[in-house]
Amino acid sequence: MYIYQQKNWPNFSWDINQIAFLLTSVRHKQGKLTGRMMSLGFDLQNEAMLQTITQDVLKTSEIEGEHFNTDQVRSSVAQKLGMDIGGSIPADRHVEGVVDMLLDATQHYERHLDDERLFGWHAAMFPTGRSGINKITVGSWRTPETGAMQVVSGAMGKELKHFEAPLSENVPKEMDVFFDWFNSKVQLDPVLKAAIAHLWFVTIHPFDDGNGRIARAITDLQLARSDESKQRFYSMSAQIQNERKKYYEILENTQKGDLEITKWLHWFLSCLERALIHAEESLNSVLNKANYWNFLNTKSLNDRQKQMMNKLLDGFDGKLNTSKWAKITKVSTDTALRDIQNLEDQGVLVKQAGGGRSTSYELVKLS
Helix, strand or coil: CCCHHHHCCCCCCCCCCHHHHHHHHHHHHHHHHHHHCCCCCCCCHHHHHHHHHHHHHHHHHHHCCCCHHHHHHHHHHHHHHCCCCCCCCCCCCCCCHHHHHHHHHHHHHCCCHHHHHHHHHHHHHHHCCCCCEEECCCCCCCCHHHHCCCCECCCCCCEEEEEEEHHHHHHHHHHHHHHHHHHHCCCCCHHHHHHHHHHHHHHHHCCCCCCHHHHHHEEEEEEHHHHCCCCCCCCHHHHHHHCCHHHHHHHHHHHHCEEEHHHHHHHHHHHHHHHHHHHHHHHHHHHHHHHHHHCCCCCCCHHHHHHHHHHHHHHCCCCEEHHHHHHHHHHCCHHHHHHHHHHHHHHCEEEEEHHHHHHHHHECCCC
């Protein structure tokens, strides 16, 4: 028996005494992080928010096995938020769709959630009407024609069924009950409401595909309500990706259990707390980047050099050498070498160990 087959579904219950301390800790960390961010300048807030939403888009897709280009995501988020980051590039329409969904969820968190809003999110995620090579119902609830909606793993012929969702003909009614609850002013801590909404939505599993990503967008929407802010400085999706195995384990166990969901709430709050701790670390990297730019603003940099400095400060993949510089900035290796040597002369870059063809460079350490 699955949780939605219980007689009193969806009347969830939990032991508040087992999660009260953790909930208080999470709420304290939320307030502390928001307060720290609000004390920073507008530009730093934007940089932190850009970094957070970019991670959210990347990680919510990676959980489903889809890997987006980081530069495309960052450019799309920046453009839609009206930020000028320089060197922006066009984004694939699948990237644009996930960005549109997450920005609608977080920037318009006060709006009611309904079927048309979710249909818009779903259509944005699947602009071709297909998931991979398979044609799916887009912008509408799943239909009986697709058969039973099951979550399975394993090789073909040896599949292991983890969950089977409610019948498709029950989805509209199930979602109406969910919307009524989600949009109501229930006497419930908004963070707990986010945890319950996530579990409830993925259990209904109302779409042919994309249910996990939409569930996490709904979670982000409700967490924005809990913060009472459009500013996003922590990513629940990034933390779920880090704990993906445990996430699926606790989700499966809860969906096969009864309506007492204390263990699910405890895991969700613990995961969120770790997301907030990691956000503090991300904030430190934003501050470090700001310090570097204060230093770089005393130097003379051309547009290519500024572009590459941003990439290095955002976390460059691998080692920087002349060939990578030339490829990224679309110049000859001779021009790339002159750019790099100029930064060496100005005390911005230093050579790493090695020489000749293996020469690589890194940013100078600031005292």
